[in-house]
Amino acid sequence: MKITVLGAGPAGLYFGILAKRADPSHEITVLERNPPDATFGWGVVFSAETLGSLRDADPPTYLEITDTFARWSAIDIHYRGTRLRSRGHSFSAIARKRLLAILQRRCREVGVDLRFGVDVSDPARLREQADLLVAADGVNSLTRRSAPEVFRPTVTPQGGRYAWFGTDLVLDAFTFIFRETEHGLFQVHAYPFDENTSTFIVECPEPTWRAAGLAEASEAQSIAFCERLFAEDLAGHRLMSNRSTWQTFPLVRNREWHDGHTVLLGDAAHTAHFSIGSGTKLAMEDAIALAGAISTNTDLEAALVEYELARQPVVERFQQAAGESVGYFQRVGEHTDREPIQFAFNLLTRSGRISHAALTVRDPDFTRVLDSWFSGTRGLAPPPAFAPLRIGNTLLRNRIVRTVPSADAGLVLTEAVAVTPDGRRGPDSPTLDTEQKSFVDEVHRLGALAGLRLGHAGPRGATREPTRGVDIPLPAEQSWPLIAASALPYGPRSATPRAMVAADFDRIESAFATGARQAAEVGFDLLELDFAQGGLLAGFFSPLTNHRTDEHDAGPAGRVRFALSVLRAVTARWPAARVLAARLSVTDWARGGLPVTDGIEIARALVAGGVGLIHVVAGQTVAEGRPTYGRGFLTTLSDRVRGAVGVPTLVGGYLTSVDEANTVLGAGRAELCLLESPSTDLDRQVWPG
Amino acid sequence: MRLGIGLPSTTPGTDGAAILDWARTAENSPLTSLAVLDRLVYDSLDPFIALATAAAVTQRIGLATMIAIGPLRGGGLLTKQAGSLARVSGGRLTLGLGVGARLDDYRAAEAEHRTRGTRLSAQLTQLRTEPDTEEVELLVGGTSGAALARMARYADGYAHGGGPPRAFAAAADRARAAWSDLGRPGAPALWGQGYFALGGAADLEAGQAYLRDYYAFTGPFAAKIAAGCLCDARSVKDFVRGYQEVGCDELVLLPTSSDPAQLHRLLEVLGE
Numbered sequence: 010m011k012i013t014v015l016g017a018g019p020a021g022l023y024f025g026i027l028a029k030r031a032d033p034s035h036e037i038t039v040l041e042r043n044p045p046d047a048t049f050g051w052g053v054v055f056s057a058e059t060l061g062s063l064r065d066a067d068p069p070t071y072l073e074i075t076d077t078f079a080r081w082s083a084i085d086i087h088y089r090g091t092r093l094r095s096r097g098h099s100f101s102a103i104a105r106k107r108l109l110a111i112l113q114r115r116c117r118e119v120g121v122d123l124r125f126g127v128d129v130s131d132p133a134r135l136r137e138q139a140d141l142l143v144a145a146d147g148v149n150s151l152t153r154r155s156a157p158e159v160f161r162p163t164v165t166p167q168g169g170r171y172a173w174f175g176t177d178l179v180l181d182a183f184t185f186i187f188r189e190t191e192h193g194l195f196q197v198h199a200y201p202f203d204e205n206t207s208t209f210i211v212e213c214p215e216p217t218w219r220a221a222g223l224a225e226a227s228e229a230q231s232i233a234f235c236e237r238l239f240a241e242d243l244a245g246h247r248l249m250s251n252r253s254t255w256q257t258f259p260l261v262r263n264r265e266w267h268d269g270h271t272v273l274l275g276d277a278a279h280t281a282h283f284s285i286g287s288g289t290k291l292a293m294e295d296a297i298a299l300a301g302a303i304s305t306n307t308d309l310e311a312a313l314v315e316y317e318l319a320r321q322p323v324v325e326r327f328q329q330a331a332g333e334s335v336g337y338f339q340r341v342g343e344h345t346d347r348e349p350i351q352f353a354f355n356l357l358t359r360s361g362r363i364s365h366a367a368l369t370v371r372d373p374d375f376t377r378v379l380d381s382w383f384s385g386t387r388g389l390a391p392p393p394a395f396a397p398l399r400i401g402n403t404l405l406r407n408r409i410v411r412t413v414p415s416a417d418a419g420l421v422l423t424e425a426v427a428v429t430p431d432g433r434r435g436p437d438s439p440t441l442d443t444e445q446k447s448f449v450d451e452v453h454r455l456g457a458l459a460g461l462r463l464g465h466a467g468p469r470g471a472t473r474e475p476t477r478g479v480d481i482p483l484p485a486e487q488s489w490p491l492i493a494a495s496a497l498p499y500g501p502r503s504a505t506p507r508a509m510v511a512a513d514f515d516r517i518e519s520a521f522a523t524g525a526r527q528a529a530e531v532g533f534d535l536l537e538l539d540f541a542q543g544g545l546l547a548g549f550f551s552p553l554t555n556h557r558t559d560e561h562d563a564g565p566a567g568r569v570r571f572a573l574s575v576l577r578a579v580t581a582r583w584p585a586a587r588v589l590a591a592r593l594s595v596t597d598w599a600r601g602g603l604p605v606t607d608g609i610e611i612a613r614a615l616v617a618g619g620v621g622l623i624h625v626v627a628g629q630t631v632a633e634g635r636p637t638y639g640r641g642f643l644t645t646l647s648d649r650v651r652g653a654v655g656v657p658t659l660v661g662g663y664l665t666s667v668d669e670a671n672t673v674l675g676a677g678r679a680e681l682c683l684l685e686s687p688s689t690d691l692d693r694q695v696w697p698g
Numbered sequence: 699m700r701l702g703i704g705l706p707s708t709t710p711g712t713d714g715a716a717i718l719d720w721a722r723t724a725e726n727s728p729l730t731s732l733a734v735l736d737r738l739v740y741d742s743l744d745p746f747i748a749l750a751t752a753a754a755v756t757q758r759i760g761l762a763t764m765i766a767i768g769p770l771r772g773g774g775l776l777t778k779q780a781g782s783l784a785r786v787s788g789g790r791l792t793l794g795l796g797v798g799a800r801l802d803d804y805r806a807a808e809a810e811h812r813t814r815g816t817r818l819s820a821q822l823t824q825l826r827t828e829p830d831t832e833e834v835e836l837l838v839g840g841t842s843g844a845a846l847a848r849m850a851r852y853a854d855g856y857a858h859g860g861g862p863p864r865a866f867a868a869a870a871d872r873a874r875a876a877w878s879d880l881g882r883p884g885a886p887a888l889w890g891q892g893y894f895a896l897g898g899a900a901d902l903e904a905g906q907a908y909l910r911d912y913y914a915f916t917g918p919f920a921a922k923i924a925a926g927c928l929c930d931a932r933s934v935k936d937f938v939r940g941y942q943e944v945g946c947d948e949l950v951l952l953p954t955s956s957d958p959a960q961l962h963r964l965l966e967v968l969g970e
Binding site: 159224265267268275300310311314315439473475476477478479481482484500502598628629632633634635636637638639640643655656661662663685 | 737757773779811815819820822823824826827834836842843844846847850851852853862865871872873875876878879880881882883917918919921922925926
């Protein structure tokens with residue numbers, strides 16, 4: 010087969026080697042615009058996993074690469090004048106230039122034709138002349154750009170501004186440096202890659218970059234700025250430029266990776282983000298997969314499909330992790346009040362790939378320090394989920410929240426209890442008349458605190474039992490009149506509620522006050538008011554559900570007016586020594602609905618009104634929303650509310666294990682974690698019976 | 699995990715005799731359901747007519763749409779069809795619904811495409827509240843957050859669209875998260891699916907040619923679906939085991955031809 014490879018980066022060269030080795034009869038030509046020794050960037054990082062696949066794919070290059078590797082096992086975090094070190098990781102890096110030289114030599118050795126200084130302006134012509142065109146032409150791939158209708162690419166900038174410098178400071182760890190400036194936070198991602206040099210990437214959010222005047226700075230001025238800013242860390246060493254201009258990192262995705270006999274490889278097909286250091290790794294793994302698919306399939310189309318099927322899910326996982334990591338670095342400036350150990354743990358667990366338990370395997374000392382800091386004890390401390398928590402005068406024995414009485418919880422919440430009969434979700438929903446004393450007693454007997462969730466279903470009332478669905482209206486003869494902020498039915502067949510009038514406001518407000526008094530009398534330790542998910546009080550917050558034109562309109566003051574007067578009525582009856590919580594949808598997750606920034610403002614108003622804990626939820630303001638689901642889908646929102654408002658948060662969002670809770674809590678993304686009840690769905694049968 | 703089988707109602711040229719024969723064979727096997735897909739602009743059978751035909755010669759086996767495109771029909775008609783099928787089959791219907799992915803079907807049905815999501819929600823509410831359908835097991839398919847919320851709000855479970863076990867596992871996690879978010883007790887029923895073409899190279903080639911044609915509207919993605927076609931005992935068993943390990947409740951294996959030998963070969967493989 011006649012194979013043309015466009016681009017002599019790691020992906021293209023490595024593919025050339027592997028394809029030629031698999032079948033020496035292939036005629037393989039690699040075309041590269043630049044000369045052989047021109048390369049941009051400094052060192053590239055590999056994980057242990059990648060090394061394993063390189064060893065299996067081509068032992069000679071593996072040996073040569075690993076011979077020249079810089080290896081280390083520590084991550085250093087410089088933050089607020091301290092340096093924290095986490096050990097037990099496994100990194101290797103190599104100078105990009107060195108890697109390319111090894112791959113070029115090996116290409117020549119196995120008989121791949123390398124042609125440098127060839128400027129290709131028309132990939133279509135090349136395609137006609139080859140049986141297979143491998144487009145390894147990088148992040149700005151001309152091949153991709155010249156056929157957008159086929160590959161259907163999206164290229165979106167992500168994260169802040171960054172510049173990729175080198176330095177003659179030789180590090181012995183993957184090093185993160187965080188430095189406050191008057192313009193905002195700067196961070197460095199640095200790692201060694203040979204005996205003389207380290208990569209030193211400087212990054213900051215776009216507004217910080219502009220405020221610091223870097224948008225107008227020359228390359229030399231930028232270097233001078235960074236050398237000054239990180240003078241302490243560089244300890245007299247200098248920063249070196251190699252076309253190190255300020256960039257934004259593009260997230261490249263393609264719906265299709267091949268078109269007939271043209272196939273995208275490496276950065277041309279996909280990028281992740283430098284903060285999870287995976288570009289070269291993914292590119293070389295692509296090369297292994299493509300060469301493998303070609304050698305085991307007689308049909309080229311089948312080979313390209315196989316390559317795509319093998320690589321796309323892997324790449325998507327990295328892009329997901331990269332997204333989490335980028336989000337972390339975009340908002341890291343909100344975390345600078347955290348203690349160094351927690352700041353560091355949050356950093357290490359940012360992309361969701363390392364949990365508390367996984368880090369304990371790598372670096373038991375680190376989590377031991379975290380755990381004992383977290384629980385404020387010397388010596389052996391429990392993991393974060395089992396550390397006691399004090400909110401005001403209330404002490405919880407641990408930070409696990411459940412909705413059924415259980416022996417491992419610190420807090421057990423009731424289901425929603427309606428303040429008035431018309432505020433019930435269904436005929437059997439509990440109200441203030443429902444006996445609660447036995448629940449409180451059982452929870453207390455188990456050693457946990459008992460919390461009552463008090464709310465009014467508003468337009469979501471009068472529905473059937475949730476066994477076969479929620480928001481399914483009751484038959485008319487069993488229903489009752491509903492009230493809401495505005496007369497808007499919740500779902501497709503929901504009854505239209507009546508918009509609240511003055512008498513309703515008084516009635517509901519005093520019902521909440523009565524509920525608070527009763528909850529205190531029965532012995533509840535915590536009262537959670539329901540301001541979430543389309544209920545009566547939540548309905549005032551959102552422009553989707555509040556069409557009022559009176560003083561309760563959807564403007565910033567009007568939308569919280571009723572919530573605050575309910576809060577005043579409740580705080581008058583609920584003992585100040587016990588916890589008052591608010592369950593709040595901090596975004597509507599719906600077109601035209603409240604964004605998180607508004608949700609944060611509402612949280613702030615509730616806290617000012619006397620709320621001491623925000624239970625962060627999202628969505629369900631209207632039935633047709635656009636939620637985002639997955640494990641821990643509310644954690645980031647909780648982190649944002651906690652950071653912006655400075656209030657303890659409780660978060661669920663499909664957290665199923667204590668390890669997930671340890672990670673969320675240890676990283677300071679919430680104070681309490683609501684865990685799912687263990688599934689009872691265990692009686693699965695095995696075929697054939 | 700239970701195992702179901704697709705009826706060949708969307709492979710070209712299938713007639714009544716083929717459906718009856720297929721249904722009788724499945725009825726007398728350990729398989730637990732007969733499932734159909736839904737496609738308007740293709741040589742295929744209407745899902746409800748195909749299932750009704752199968753219902754006439756079976757007593758035990760479940761009947762499922764995996765999925766039917768709800769908004770191609772009006773809510774009243776859909777409820778009537780589903781209710782009728784549930785009644786004539788003695789309550790054996792599992793109704794999987796989705797919005798589908800093809801504009802041409804919507805055009806042919808003279809149904810509005812833009813409002814498909816909200817109309818599906820309305821249909822699900824209607825199905826849940828009308829006497830003939832309120833007990834029917836409902837599934838919803840789709841991958842968006844909106845689809846998962848719809849599933850968790852109105853249905854009994856999730857109908858996954860196919861792919862390797864790992865893709866199913868990721869979707870199942872999202873479905874469980876949605877279920878929890880909507881405050882549903884227990885867990886959603888999780889249904890998976892995968893294509894097979896058993897026999898030899900010619901069977902696989904014919905099966906893959908069918909899949910490339912059936913999914914031509916997806917563009918190059920059709921080739922990926924074809925590449926995932928299960929073609930021998932080993933790939934079927936690995937697939938079944940993989941789905942079982944990640945918590946699938948019912949896995950439907952879909953045929954790529956109406957040749958009765960396909961079903962016999964599958965039963966042979968599964969019986970080993």
